[in-house]
Amino acid sequence: MKRWIIPIVLVIIAAIMSGCGLLNMEKVKLRDLEFVIVSEELIPAELKTIIDERKQEEFKLTFADADALYICVGYGQQKTGGFSITVDELYLTEKAIYAETTLLGPDSSEKVSKAPSYPYIVIKTEALDETVICE
Numbered sequence: 001m002k003r004w005i006i007p008i009v010l011v012i013i014a015a016i017m018s019g020c021g022l023l024n025m026e027k028v029k030l031r032d033l034e035f036v037i038v039s040e041e042l043i044p045a046e047l048k049t050i051i052d053e054r055k056q057e058e059f060k061l062t063f064a065d066a067d068a069l070y071i072c073v074g075y076g077q078q079k080t081g082g083f084s085i086t087v088d089e090l091y092l093t094e095k096a097i098y099a100e101t102t103l104l105g106p107d108s109s110e111k112v113s114k115a116p117s118y119p120y121i122v123i124k125t126e127a128l129d130e131t132v133i134c135e
Contacts, residue, residue, distance in 0.1 A: 011046060026036060029093060030093055031092055032042075032051065033092055033097065034126070035123050035125040036123075037123060037124075038123070043122050047070055051122075054074060054077070055077075056076065057074075058076040059073070060073050062132045067127060068126065069097075069125050070123065071097075071099050071122075072120060072123070073085070073121050074121075077102045077116050078117045079115070080106065080114055080117065081106070081112045081114075082104060083104065083105060083117055083121070085103055085104065085120070086104060087121070090123065095131065096130055096133050099132060100135045101121060101134070103119060
């Protein structure tokens with residue numbers, strides 16, 4: 001019985017390692033996606049309503065119309081103003097769209113509003129029917 005334990009453990013380890021390899025292959029970038037940051041006045045009305053309902057808390061959502069896919073990332077309530085958000089990456093893989101954003105705090109030399117703020121970003125890209133994963 002003991003001589004079967006080592007081969008079984010080796011098979012389990014090999015299965016786990018190959019599984020991890022398959023997960024990493026899923027994230028292979030096919031291409032970067034072109035995008036624009038949508039200013040508040042150009043956000044579709046229906047999407048703006050959804051954002052206003054959710055902006056108190058962190059959120060990630062998508063919205064599509066006939067022409068475009070909108071990827072929205074909100075960082076919830078912040079204690080002051082002066083925050084900005086960058087899009088670090090937006091790319092397509094075989095199974096999903098990956099969006100990576102970063103919240104940047106106000107510069108220490110910057111004079112900011114003491115009122116709470118609700119930073120969010122709306123990214124507009126081509127209309128694709130893929131799952132969106134925000135990181």
